[in-house]
Amino acid sequence: MSQANGGASRASFGQTNPHRPSGARIEPLDCGLTPLYSRVLMSNLTAPGRLFPHRHLLGIEGLAPDDLIQLLDLADEAVEVSRQVEKKKATLRGRTQINLFFEASTRTQASFELAGKRLGADVMNMSVGSSSIKKGETLIDTAMTLNAMRPDLIVVRHHSAGAVQLLARKVDCSVINAGDGQHEHPTQALLDALTIRRNKGRIRGLVVAICGDILHSRVARSNLILLNALGADVRVVGPSTLLPIGIENMGAKVFTNMREGLKDADIVMMLRLQRERMNGSFVPSVKEYFRYFGLDSEKLAHAKPDALVMHPGPMNRGVEIASDIADGAQSLIREQVEMGVAVRMAVLEALSRHLPNSEARA
Amino acid sequence: MTTQRPVLIINAHLVDPLTATETQGSLAIENGVIHAWGRAIDASAPPEGALVIDGRGRTLTPGLVDLRAFVGEPGAEHRETLSSASRAAAAGGVTTVVSMPETNPPVDDPAVVDYLVRRAREKAGIRLLPAAGLTKGLKGKEMTEIGLLREAGAVFFTDGARSVANAQVMRRALTYARDFDALIVHHIEDADLADGGVMNESELSSRLGLPGIPREAETIMLERDISLVRLTGGRYHAAMVSCAASLDIIARAKQEGLPVTCGVSINTLTLNENDISTYRTFLKLSPPLRGEDDRRAMVEGVASGLIDVIVSDHNPQDVETKRRPFAECADGAIGLETMLSAALRLVHSGDVTLPRLMQALALHPANLINLPQGRLLKGAPADLILFDPDEPFVLNPDTLHSRCKNTPFDGARLQGRVHMTMVGGRIVHEA
Numbered sequence: 001m002s003q004a005n006g007g008a009s010r011a012s013f014g015q016t017n018p019h020r021p022s023g024a025r026i027e028p029l030d031c032g033l034t035p036l037y038s039r040v041l042m043s044n045l046t047a048p049g050r051l052f053p054h055r056h057l058l059g060i061e062g063l064a065p066d067d068l069i070q071l072l073d074l075a076d077e078a079v080e081v082s083r084q085v086e087k088k089k090a091t092l093r094g095r096t097q098i099n100l101f102f103e104a105s106t107r108t109q110a111s112f113e114l115a116g117k118r119l120g121a122d123v124m125n126m127s128v129g130s131s132s133i134k135k136g137e138t139l140i141d142t143a144m145t146l147n148a149m150r151p152d153l154i155v156v157r158h159h160s161a162g163a164v165q166l167l168a169r170k171v172d173c174s175v176i177n178a179g180d181g182q183h184e185h186p187t188q189a190l191l192d193a194l195t196i197r198r199n200k201g202r203i204r205g206l207v208v209a210i211c212g213d214i215l216h217s218r219v220a221r222s223n224l225i226l227l228n229a230l231g232a233d234v235r236v237v238g239p240s241t242l243l244p245i246g247i248e249n250m251g252a253k254v255f256t257n258m259r260e261g262l263k264d265a266d267i268v269m270m271l272r273l274q275r276e277r278m279n280g281s282f283v284p285s286v287k288e289y290f291r292y293f294g295l296d297s298e299k300l301a302h303a304k305p306d307a308l309v310m311h312p313g314p315m316n317r318g319v320e321i322a323s324d325i326a327d328g329a330q331s332l333i334r335e336q337v338e339m340g341v342a343v344r345m346a347v348l349e350a351l352s353r354h355l356p357n358s359e360a361r362a
Numbered sequence: 363m364t365t366q367r368p369v370l371i372i373n374a375h376l377v378d379p380l381t382a383t384e385t386q387g388s389l390a391i392e393n394g395v396i397h398a399w400g401r402a403i404d405a406s407a408p409p410e411g412a413l414v415i416d417g418r419g420r421t422l423t424p425g426l427v428d429l430r431a432f433v434g435e436p437g438a439e440h441r442e443t444l445s446s447a448s449r450a451a452a453a454g455g456v457t458t459v460v461s462m463p464e465t466n467p468p469v470d471d472p473a474v475v476d477y478l479v480r481r482a483r484e485k486a487g488i489r490l491l492p493a494a495g496l497t498k499g500l501k502g503k504e505m506t507e508i509g510l511l512r513e514a515g516a517v518f519f520t521d522g523a524r525s526v527a528n529a530q531v532m533r534r535a536l537t538y539a540r541d542f543d544a545l546i547v548h549h550i551e552d553a554d555l556a557d558g559g560v561m562n563e564s565e566l567s568s569r570l571g572l573p574g575i576p577r578e579a580e581t582i583m584l585e586r587d588i589s590l591v592r593l594t595g596g597r598y599h600a601a602m603v604s605c606a607a608s609l610d611i612i613a614r615a616k617q618e619g620l621p622v623t624c625g626v627s628i629n630t631l632t633l634n635e636n637d638i639s640t641y642r643t644f645l646k647l648s649p650p651l652r653g654e655d656d657r658r659a660m661v662e663g664v665a666s667g668l669i670d671v672i673v674s675d676h677n678p679q680d681v682e683t684k685r686r687p688f689a690e691c692a693d694g695a696i697g698l699e700t701m702l703s704a705a706l707r708l709v710h711s712g713d714v715t716l717p718r719l720m721q722a723l724a725l726h727p728a729n730l731i732n733l734p735q736g737r738l739l740k741g742a743p744a745d746l747i748l749f750d751p752d753e754p755f756v757l758n759p760d761t762l763h764s765r766c767k768n769t770p771f772d773g774a775r776l777q778g779r780v781h782m783t784m785v786g787g788r789i790v791h792e793a
Contacts, residue, residue, distance in 0.1 A: 061569075140685050160687030161571035162641030181689065183571030221571060245574060246565025 052350035056168045056175040059184035060225040068193070068229060075194050075339070075346035081118060082341055091349050092121035095152040099125045100142070101178070102158040107313060107337065108178050108187075112155045115344035119352075121153070139163055140170055147171040152355050153348060156180070174351040182216050188312050189222035191343040193230065195336050196267055199308055204231035209261050209303070210252070211237040212271035212293060212320050213282075215244045219312045220271060224252055237261030238293060241282045242273075258292060258299050265303040270295050270311045270321050278319070286319050296322040300330070308332050366787050367413055368392050372405040374417030374748065379424065379725035380737035382717040389422060391744040394787035399738050417748055420781060423720050424736050425457025425488075425745040427727040429518075429547070429625060430601060431676035431698055433459070433490065434765070435481065436474070437466025441678040442765050444478075447698065448486035450763040452791035454699035455780040456674070457488050457745035458728070458735055463495040464522040470495035470506045475514035487790035488783075489745070491517045491731070496535055496546060502526045505535045508544050517731040520547035520601065523648055523693070525583060527553055529590065536596030545730060547599045548587055550608070551649065555579040560689045562635045562650045570641070572689060575650050577605040584608050588615045591622055599730060600624040602675060604649035606659035613668055623730060624668075627675040628697050631660050632704045633770055641688040644768045647675070648693040664722050665714045671727040672719075674701040678766035695770045699762050704771060706751050706778040716751065744787040749780045 052070060054063070081089055097116040101109050109125060116123040128142065139158070146154065153174045156164045161181030168175040179185040197203055208227055214220045214236045227234045228251040236247060237255040248254050255261030262268060273289065283289045295309065309321075309331045317323045326333060352358060369391040376385045376399055389399035390409075408414050428451070434442030451459050461478065463469035469478065475492050482490035494516035498504045508519060519539060525548065526532045532548075539546050556579040561567050563574025584600055588611060591598045603609060603624050615622040627647070635651045645651060663669035677694025684691050697704075705723060708714040728736030735745050754777050759767040783791035 138682070138686055158687065160689045162689075163687035165640055166685075166687055181571050181687075182573075218571060221569075244568035245563055246568050249565050250568065 051353055055351065055354045056177075057186055057347050057351060058165050058168060058175065058177045060186045060189050060222045060229070061184065063229070065229050068190070068226060071190055071343070071346050071350060072194050072197060074350060075190070075342045076198070078115075078118075078342040078345035078349075079198075079339070081345070082338070087118050088120060089118065090120045092116065092119040092152075092352055095121045095352060095355065096150070097121040097123045097153040097155065097348070098146055098149075098151045099123065099155045099178075100128065100146065100157075101126065102128045102139075102156070102163070103179070105157055105178070107340070108157065111337070111340040112176075112178060112344050114341050115348055116153070118341070119345055119348055121348070139167060143167045143170045147173070153351065174354060176347060176351065179218055182218055182221070184222045185218040186222050187340070187344055187347060188219045189226040190347070191336060191339040192223055192269065192310060192312070193226055194339045194343055195310065195332050196308075198339070199332060199335075200266060203227065205233065206266040207233045207235065207264055207304075208267040208269060209235045209237050209255075209265040210269045210271065211258065211261065211295065213242045213273045213277065214238050214247065214271070215242045215282075216274065216277065217271045223269065224250055235261050235265070239283055239289075242277075258295075259302045262299060262302040262307075265307055268295060268300065268303055268307055268309045270309065270315075272312065272314065272316060273320050275316075290319055294318070294320055294322060295325050297325060300325060310336055312336070366392075366394050367411060368397075368409045369413045369415065369744070369784075369787055370403075370405070370408040371415045371417050371422060371746075371748070373419060374422035375419060376400070376738060377421055377423040377716050377720055378738040379717055379720040380739060382715075382721070384717060389738065389746070391787045394744055396738060396740055396742050396744050398740060415748075415782070420748050420750045421716070422746060422748050424724045424728075424738060424742075425747045425783060425785065426455050426702060426723045427458040427733065427736055428456045428674045428676070428698065428701065429460045429671055429727045429730065430627075430673035431459045431461060432464065432522075432678065432694070433461040433676075434678065435465065435478070440765070441680055444482055444485040444490060446763060446765045447676070448488050448490060449791075450676075450696070450698045451488045452783045452785075453763050453780065453793070455702045455747040455749060455783055456698050457747070457783060457785050458733065459488060459490050459676075459698070460517055460731070461490060461492050462522040463493055463520065464500060464524075468495050468500050469493070469516070470498050470500065470511075472507065472510045472514040475511055475516050479515045488785050491515070493518050493520050493547065495519070496521045496548075497526060497531060500524055502528055502531060505531065505538060508535075508539050509542050512542055512544055518545040518547050518599070521549065523549050525549050525551045525553055529586060532587065533590050533594060536590055536594040536598065540594060540596045543597065545597045545599055547601050548583075549601050549648075550580050550583040550587065550603070551575075552579045552583045555582065559650070560646060561638060562652045564635060564653060566635050566638075570638070577607055577652065577656075580605060580649060581607045581611060584611050588620065588622060591615070591620050592618070595621065597621045598623075599670075602627045602630065602649055602673065603660070603663075603669070604630045605652050605656045609659055609663050609668055616668070623670040623726075625671040625673050626660050626663065626669050627673055628701045628704050629675065629695060629770060630657065631664065631672060632707055633657070637770070638688075642770075643684050643686065643688055643691040644695055644770045644772065646688060646691055646693055647695060661708055661713045664708065665718060667718070667721070669722065671730065672701070672705060672722045673727075674698050676764075678764050679768045680766050684768050695768055696762070696764045696766060697769075699764065700757065700769060700771050700776065702747075702749065702780065703755075703776040703778040707776075709751065710777055744784060746784045747780055748782040749778055751778045753777060753779045755779060
């Protein structure tokens with residue numbers, strides 16, 4: 001499961017992109033390739049693109065290492081697109097993308113919107129909130145209604161685990177999970193992996209400490225699965241009340257002491273602690289939480305000197321992370337946001353190849 | 363009472379839970395009660411005017427007695443009515459159903475019990491007996507009129523799927539009920555510990571991102587109840603146990619000689635948490651489906667007799683309440699019609715003998731509520747079913763008689779089809 005190689009020979013996925021600057025792929029891959037193998041890979045760039053083998057992106061679970069690498073490679077190219085003056089591709093021209101958000105989100109929704117627009121899709125945002133649930137319309141009703149409008153891609157965020165899977169069963173288009181309850185948030189994990197790979201040159205063998213509220217975090221779940229699949233050495237760090245049952249069997253070493261958990265870490269990934277969980281229900285107080293689990297320079301000093309700090313946002317400064325760390329030299333937090341757009345472009349593009357009349361299918 | 367035409371069922375495989383025997387032979391019914399059964403009956407000379415039924419070698423047993431079903435009346439007729447529940451039960455070989463009090467209004471008043479008893483006589487082909495609430499409004503605060511409700515026909519007292527959190531209320535109810543020899547049936551779950559949980563707490567719940575309910579929510583409540591039974595001497599039945607640790611508690615209580623019994627739902631007995639897989643909402647149940655180890659313990663509990671009864675926990679839920687994201691949908695699954703064939707899985711797997719299974723499905727539940735049913739005995743009501751335990755089929759929910767189709771056995775391969783159901787010597791279902 002942790003073998004990330006093998007598929008790389010087919011990872012010539014983005015070759016149809018005319019904007020890709022030559023040599024962009026020389027990004028070191030984390031798949032343990034021998035140099036010879038890498039050259040074979042390079043020469044394969046003109047081979048036909050491998051079709052992403054899934055119609056939906058519902059979670060990281062179920063994706064093979066090849067699939068993940070394919071998406072990351074494609075995202076690397078999307079980064080270049082976003083850095084041009086002309087930030088446009090025509091991949092999704094004529095396609096309709098609906099961002100269906102049952103849970104408020106600024107950055108994820110904006111990120112998906114930009115991603116869709118940069119690929120030329122018509123993007124519509126729907127923030128359902130809880131109002132239409134109160135009106136009595138079920139998720140399935142909403143899905144059927146939208147489906148009748150013939151979208152090509154639906155991006156869904158919902159407060160209930162499994163809701164996106166449920167919706168995917170009822171519609172004809174491709175569905176992307178933008179976060180479902182405490183289950184998964186696959187594009188966040190992909191953007192985190194992309195950020196890591198671009199900064200460290202690899203993922204395999206890196207020590208990644210995921211810190212904070214693991215229990216309620218879909219980001220932690222998706223990251224655990226993805227980082228394990230790509231061969232990282234994953235740790236989770238947090239108070240026992242915020243660690244899920246059986247986490248030790250999910251491919252993570254468990255620490256309840258931040259200093260031990262961060263020791264020699266390459267990547268420190270902080271998670272947001274929801275306000276309603278700070279006042280005695282899961283942890284006694286913000287003050288106590290920050291004392292033991294907030295990332296400050298003293299705790300960060302236990303990690304490797306070149307360790308990098310990440311946070312999926314939005315941050316609670318002074319709760320899980322000190323301001324000077326969040327804005328400091330080791331912080332990748334702003335870069336994560338940029339990678340977010342790229343990864344979402346990659347996902348939209350990969351899934352769009354399954355759509356009817358797609359060039360890749362034809 | 364008008365005399366009924368005598369019935370003679372010949373050429374049957376008779377399974378009697380009381381004597382735990384299996385015999386080839388015939389069974390004679392007169393005036394709606396069992397007159398005689400066994401090898402000795404002369405099948406060639408039926409009484410004059412008798413209806414002779416050829417059993418064709420199929421299994422003839424007492425009809426099932428189900429101590430836990432939600433039937434919708436009054437107040438939730440869109441989910442189930444007495445007549446639809448009755449048709450489902452008859453098709454599933456269930457001849458006596460005890461209805462739960464979580465109706466609207468709840469069954470906490472003798473007038474509602476009376477209404478149900480009379481309406482069941484009109485609408486139901488099978489025997490439908492109401493259970494009454496243990497506390498007023500099922501709110502867990504003040505006990506109901508246990509004496510009057512019992513006189514009106516309530517067979518036991520329970521707050522249905524709600525637990526009585528207050529130990530003082532439970533203590534008083536157990537103490538008071540003892541004077542009427544009334545049975546108290548309790549849903550064992552500590553509401554605070556289970557709060558927010560939607561499935562068994564396990565590695566799987568962590569993976570699915572669903573809040574879990576620990577087994578301790580059940581065992582803590584059960585331990586408390588057993589202590590109160592020891593204190594009061596009231597008759598107590600744990601409605602549905604779901605984990606191995608609960609069976610240890612029950613075993614100790616029984617060893618001590620306390621008046622304690624327990625049941626298990628057919629779902630807990632035949633399914634486990636892995637069946638939830640891709641958030642299948644029809645498997646969202648209370649108590650939640652546990653792991654396979656717990657399920658195995660339940661099967662052994664039935665085989666050893668430690669678990670007294672198997673219930674369907676029939677709970678019809680419509681599209682509105684079930685076609686939602688897992689955490690948001692209602693608990694419950696229908697079960698009246700599939701209880702027998704699902705339970706036969708335990709026989710086919712070699713874990714439980716057929717007579718033992720029929721004890722848990724018919725004899726023991728009948729005994730708990732002092733019914734003469736559940737046995738092949740001269741003078742017992744002729745509530746009987748004829749079925750082929752081996753006949754295979756794939757369950758098609760559209761063929762079910764319940765008003766709701768939320769079956770966890772959708773598309774499942776099952777064995778055992780009921781060909782005839784008889785209540786008081788009258789045929790109420792034939793297939």
